Amino acid sequence: MVTFVLNGLEISVEKGTTILEAARFYGIGIPTLCYNEALSPYGACRLCLVEIGVPPRSRLVTSCTYEATEGLVVRTHSERVVKTRQMLIEMYLATCPSSKVIQDLASKHHVTRVRFRQKQEECILCGLCVRMCEEQMQAGAIGYTGRGDSRRISTFFDKKSEDCRFCGGCQYICPACQARCQGPQEKEAVCNACLNLAPPCLEHFDHVMCYMDPCVACEEKSGREPRKTCCK
Template sequence: MVNLTIDNKKIEAEAGQTILEVSRENGIVIPTLCSNEALEPSGACRMCLVEVKHGKRTRIVTSCLYQVAEGLIVDTKSERVLAARRLVLQLLLARCPESKQLREMAEELGIQPEPRFTPDQDKSKCILCRMCVRTCEKVVGVCAIGFSYRGSEKNVCTPFQEDSVSCIGCGACAYVCPSGHIEMETTETGDSRKIWGRTFKMKSCKVCGRYFAPEDQLKFISTTTGVPVDDLAVCISCR
């Protein structure tokens, strides 16, 4: 166990935990845009920055990655931290002016858009939090999407922006997408869904008959687990 202080509160935490984890356990709110419990931290959004003092040295660190240490003094709302967070959110508001999630967060944190930043016109809602790419690779194990280009041209897409061959239509990317950028269309009857340019045929539940999962996803699960597809063809409610 290590003893540290976060926002003047004395806290005991397990070694190896990150500042973000410990803060959350202790009811201290640190805003984040790229953090998800199912995923390893990535440190991309920079909203979770905090100021730490260890010995004589004070510095700004990423709380989702920085591990707690004995005697660490953490300030989650210092002037420097708030200034960096304000800029990050203002920059994202200018990038995705139509994102409801960003507007709500800005209101909560009392941050106004910076009038000097002309809002982007491309209607993209992607904030490049990378959660979709990380989910597809680390949770689903498929790697159907990734990044192309770099810098401000960077975007999430399938390889060569062609219809993905490896996508199984599971929709996990659309599910984790915090800004509603990734769209998944499902037909009225639910017999097919469209994502990343491909249409996936849905399987109906052997018991209740409801369409519940793409056939490609069940085939993928069957291949990785060895369970026959037929045994997987029962929806969660009927299992």
């Protein structure tokens, strides 16, 4: 067993447990896009970042790949983490606004604006499909091609794959190609229809003070108008 500190709480987990697994076990929500329990962790979406160590010597690591070690100090919702996450989600929105998963993340993490130039990508290169195809379907029909911003997912030499069995696993697991609940909006990239209300505690403390999901009670107490929703 390994004992470490998670958001100030001393907990013990089995050796080899990642921070993400431990946090989820203890009910602390960490967002992910490229993680799936059934697949090997990849660490590409960066949403599961947590802060380890004590500032100023702390750093952000992906909790999906980082195994808890003895005495490690982990903060899953520090100011640095929350800000970085929000910025990432804003960039995801600017890239792939048609994904419901991303729109939901935006609402949940109170990302209400997109300051970048709007793009309409259909893929965020989380690589879930590639790992699904290889690890679960044992096919290995798809992989990455290209480097940097020309990176994309394709079959070998862009030819029709002989290894593909048309199982649809890649489509099933894709977080990006799900339709948005409201359908695509032309102008405004952020849907925020089901906005989760911002945790007001973050303004006073350098940390989210509760992990209730969503934290409506807190919001109502602060006397702010809840955002109007589309689902009326």
